[in-house]
Amino acid sequence: MLLRQLKLSNIRSYIGETISFPDGSIVLSGDIGCGKSTILLAIEFALFGTSRTDLPAELLLRKGTLEGSVELTFQLQDKEIIIMRKLKKDHKSIKQVSGFISVNGEQKELTAVELKSEILNLLGYPEELLLSTKNFIYRYTVYTPQEEMKLILQDNADIRLDVLRKVFNIDKYKSIRDNLQIYLKEMRTDIAVIKTRLEPLPEVMEKVVILSGEKEKLQVGLNQLLVPLQDLRGKINVQRQEIEIFERQHLEFLKLQQEQKMKFMLKETKGRQLVELQQQLENFEHKKTNLPEGLDKERVKMELNSLELQTSEVLQKKSSLQERVQQLQQNMIQEKQEIRQLEEQTSVYIEKEELLLGLKKMVDEGNILESQKKKLDEHFIQISSQISMNQTLLHQSKQLQQKILQLEECPMCLQNVTHDHKSKISHVESEKVAGAEIILKNLDMEKVEVLNRQQEVTTKIQEWNLQKNLLTKTEVELGQLKEKQHSLTIKKERMMNLITQNNQIMQEFSVVTLINIEDLQLKIKTHQEMMQIILHHEQMQQQITLIKTQKENIMQELTILQDELILVEEQLKEKLDLTEMVKERRLQLQDVMEKEKTLAVEEGRLKATILNFENQENDLRLQIVKFKKMEVELKSNQNLYRWLDGFFMPLMYTIEKHVMIHIHNLFNQLFQEWFDI
Missing domain, CATH: 1.10.287.510 (Helix hairpin bin)
Known part of the structure; x- marks a missing residue:
C-alpha cells in the first residue's frame, strides 16, 4: 500500500490542509504539537474509523467546530483507492456519519461499519477485526503510538509475549491453555466429587444381600399361611350359598304372608267402598227431580246465545260511538x-x-x-x-x-x-x-x-x-x-x-x-237459570250412571280377591318358617369369617412387608446402577484428564513456539532486506 494524498478538514490542529506523499522514504519532523501524530491518527481514522478506547471522535474533531472530515488517497497493487470519513457534532456527542470509498473511479456511499469492512477486505486483514475496538495489527506493524514502544521494550517478558500474540493474532494458543487450565481444575473437582459419591457403594451392596435373605424368609411364612386360608375361604363360600338358598325360601314365605295380609285388607276396603256407593246412589235417586215441561236444552241455548250476542253488539256500538265522540272532541x-x-x-x-x-x-x-x-x-x-x-x-x-x-x-x-x-x-x-x-x-x-x-x-x-x-x-x-x-x-x-x-x-x-239494555239482561238471566236446571239434571243422571258402573266393578274385584286369597292360603300351607335356621347358619358363618379375617390380616402384613423389602431392594439396585455409571464416568474423566494434561497442553506450547519462530524468521529476513538497501 502506497500513500498518495491526505486531506484534513477541522481535524485537531488542521483547519484545512492537503498533504501529498512523494515516492520513497518520508520523515515527519517538527516541534512538539505541530501535528505529526495527527497525520498518523488521521490515516488510521480514514482506514478503520473511530474507536472508543484508542481513537475516540472527541480526540479528532477540532474544538469549536461542528463538522470535520478526512480524505485519504492510496495505491494498492494496481488500484487507486480514495476513502473519505466524516465527523459531525450534535447536542450530545460527536458521531461518525456516512462516507464513501472510490476504487478506480467507482464510488460507493457506505456507513462507517461498511467502510471498515471494505478496507479489511482490501488489505487482507482477518474478518474478526470488524467488531474489534483495537487495531493491534495496524498500530504495531504500520506505526507504534508515541511512548508505547518504550513501554513494550521495558516491560517483562510475559507482557512482551502477550503484545506479540495480539499483534500477530496468535493469542488463541494462550487462550486455549488458560481455558484448558480452568477446565482441568473443574475436572479435578468433578473427579473428587464422583469419588466421594462412590464411597457408599459397598454398604449399599451389603444392604441388598441382607434384604434378599429377609424377603425369602417372609415368603416361606406366607406360603405356609396360604393353605389354611384357602380352606377357610372355601368353607365360607359353601356356607354363604346354603344361607342364600334358605333366605330365598324364607323370603318367599314372607312374601306370601305379606300378600295374604294385603289382599285381606284390600277386600275389607272394597267392601266399605261398596256400602258407600250404595248410600250415594240412594241419595242421588232421592234428590233427582223431573224437568218442567217444555224445556229443551238446544232451544234454550240458542235463545241465550242470541240474546247475549244482541246485548254485546249494542254495548260495543255504544262504546265505539262514545270513543269516537271523545276522539273527535279532542x-x-x-x-x-x-x-x-x-x-x-x-x-x-x-x-x-x-x-x-x-x-x-x-x-x-x-x-x-x-x-x-x-x-x-x-x-x-x-x-x-x-x-x-x-x-x-x-x-x-x-x-x-x-x-x-x-x-x-x-x-x-x-x-x-x-x-x-x-x-x-x-x-x-x-x-x-x-x-x-x-x-x-x-x-x-x-x-x-x-x-x-x-x-x-x-x-x-x-x-x-x-x-x-x-x-x-x-x-x-x-x-x-x-x-x-x-x-x-x-x-x-x-x-x-x-x-x-x-x-x-x-x-x-x-x-x-233508545234500545233497553235492562230488558235484554233480564231475559238473559232467565234463560241462564233455565240452562242451570237442565245441566244440574244431566249431572245428577251422569253421577247415578257412574256410581252404578263403579258398584259393578267393585263387586267383580271382590270376587277375584276372594279367589286369590284361597290360592295364597293353599301356598302358605306348603311353605315352612325358616327364621331360626337362617339365624343359626349366620352365626356359624360369622365364626368362620373371624378366623379367615385373622389369617387374611396376617397375609396382608406379610405381603406388605415383602413389598416394602422389594421396593427397598429395587431402590438400592437403582443406586448401584447409578454408582456403576458414575464409575464409568470417573474412568472416562481420568483418562481425558491424563490426555489433556499430558499431551494436549504440551502440544499447544509446541505449536505456539513454532509459529513464533516462523514469525521471527520472516521479520529477520525482512529487516535484512531493508538494511541491505
Missing part, C-alpha cells in the same frame, strides 16, 4: 288551539310586507356606497405611493449631503473636492429636502382626510350590510308566514269536517240509546 280542541296560534302568528304579515318594501329601497342605495369606497381606496393607494416615493427622495438627499460633506477626493477624477462645490451641492439637496417635506406634509393631510372619508363610507356600508341581512331575514319570515296562512286555511276546513262528523255520530248515539 281533535277539535287541538285544531282550535292550532288555529288560534296560527292566527296570532300570521297577524304581523302586513307589517312584514311594509318593512320589506322599505328595506328594498335602502339596499338599492348600497351600490353607490360601494362605488365610493372603491374610488377612495384607489386614491389612498396613489397617496401612499407618492408618500413612499418622496420619503425615498428625502432619504437619498440627506445621505448625499452627508457623503458630500465627508468626501475629500472625487472617486471618478481623483481630484480634491472644494468647499464651494460641497456647499453648492448641499444647497441644491437642501432645496430638494424642503420641497419634499412640504409635499409630504400636504400628502399626509390629504391621506388623513381620505382615511376619515373611508371610515365614514365603511360605517355606512356596514349599516347597509345589516339592512341587507335584515332584508333576507324578512323575506324568509314572509315565506314562512305565507306557509302558515295556507296551513290555517287547511285547518279551518278540517275543523268544519270534524264538526260535521261529530253531529252525525251524536245522531247515531241517540238511536242506540
Whole structure:
C-alpha cells in the first residue's frame, strides 16, 4: 500500500490542509504539537474509523467546530483507492456519519461499519477485526503510538509475549491453555466429587444381600399361611350359598304372608267402598227431580246465545260511538288551539310586507356606497405611493449631503473636492429636502382626510350590510308566514269536517240509546237459570250412571280377591318358617369369617412387608446402577484428564513456539532486506 494524498478538514490542529506523499522514504519532523501524530491518527481514522478506547471522535474533531472530515488517497497493487470519513457534532456527542470509498473511479456511499469492512477486505486483514475496538495489527506493524514502544521494550517478558500474540493474532494458543487450565481444575473437582459419591457403594451392596435373605424368609411364612386360608375361604363360600338358598325360601314365605295380609285388607276396603256407593246412589235417586215441561236444552241455548250476542253488539256500538265522540272532541280542541296560534302568528304579515318594501329601497342605495369606497381606496393607494416615493427622495438627499460633506477626493477624477462645490451641492439637496417635506406634509393631510372619508363610507356600508341581512331575514319570515296562512286555511276546513262528523255520530248515539239494555239482561238471566236446571239434571243422571258402573266393578274385584286369597292360603300351607335356621347358619358363618379375617390380616402384613423389602431392594439396585455409571464416568474423566494434561497442553506450547519462530524468521529476513538497501 502506497500513500498518495491526505486531506484534513477541522481535524485537531488542521483547519484545512492537503498533504501529498512523494515516492520513497518520508520523515515527519517538527516541534512538539505541530501535528505529526495527527497525520498518523488521521490515516488510521480514514482506514478503520473511530474507536472508543484508542481513537475516540472527541480526540479528532477540532474544538469549536461542528463538522470535520478526512480524505485519504492510496495505491494498492494496481488500484487507486480514495476513502473519505466524516465527523459531525450534535447536542450530545460527536458521531461518525456516512462516507464513501472510490476504487478506480467507482464510488460507493457506505456507513462507517461498511467502510471498515471494505478496507479489511482490501488489505487482507482477518474478518474478526470488524467488531474489534483495537487495531493491534495496524498500530504495531504500520506505526507504534508515541511512548508505547518504550513501554513494550521495558516491560517483562510475559507482557512482551502477550503484545506479540495480539499483534500477530496468535493469542488463541494462550487462550486455549488458560481455558484448558480452568477446565482441568473443574475436572479435578468433578473427579473428587464422583469419588466421594462412590464411597457408599459397598454398604449399599451389603444392604441388598441382607434384604434378599429377609424377603425369602417372609415368603416361606406366607406360603405356609396360604393353605389354611384357602380352606377357610372355601368353607365360607359353601356356607354363604346354603344361607342364600334358605333366605330365598324364607323370603318367599314372607312374601306370601305379606300378600295374604294385603289382599285381606284390600277386600275389607272394597267392601266399605261398596256400602258407600250404595248410600250415594240412594241419595242421588232421592234428590233427582223431573224437568218442567217444555224445556229443551238446544232451544234454550240458542235463545241465550242470541240474546247475549244482541246485548254485546249494542254495548260495543255504544262504546265505539262514545270513543269516537271523545276522539273527535279532542281533535277539535287541538285544531282550535292550532288555529288560534296560527292566527296570532300570521297577524304581523302586513307589517312584514311594509318593512320589506322599505328595506328594498335602502339596499338599492348600497351600490353607490360601494362605488365610493372603491374610488377612495384607489386614491389612498396613489397617496401612499407618492408618500413612499418622496420619503425615498428625502432619504437619498440627506445621505448625499452627508457623503458630500465627508468626501475629500472625487472617486471618478481623483481630484480634491472644494468647499464651494460641497456647499453648492448641499444647497441644491437642501432645496430638494424642503420641497419634499412640504409635499409630504400636504400628502399626509390629504391621506388623513381620505382615511376619515373611508371610515365614514365603511360605517355606512356596514349599516347597509345589516339592512341587507335584515332584508333576507324578512323575506324568509314572509315565506314562512305565507306557509302558515295556507296551513290555517287547511285547518279551518278540517275543523268544519270534524264538526260535521261529530253531529252525525251524536245522531247515531241517540238511536242506540233508545234500545233497553235492562230488558235484554233480564231475559238473559232467565234463560241462564233455565240452562242451570237442565245441566244440574244431566249431572245428577251422569253421577247415578257412574256410581252404578263403579258398584259393578267393585263387586267383580271382590270376587277375584276372594279367589286369590284361597290360592295364597293353599301356598302358605306348603311353605315352612325358616327364621331360626337362617339365624343359626349366620352365626356359624360369622365364626368362620373371624378366623379367615385373622389369617387374611396376617397375609396382608406379610405381603406388605415383602413389598416394602422389594421396593427397598429395587431402590438400592437403582443406586448401584447409578454408582456403576458414575464409575464409568470417573474412568472416562481420568483418562481425558491424563490426555489433556499430558499431551494436549504440551502440544499447544509446541505449536505456539513454532509459529513464533516462523514469525521471527520472516521479520529477520525482512529487516535484512531493508538494511541491505
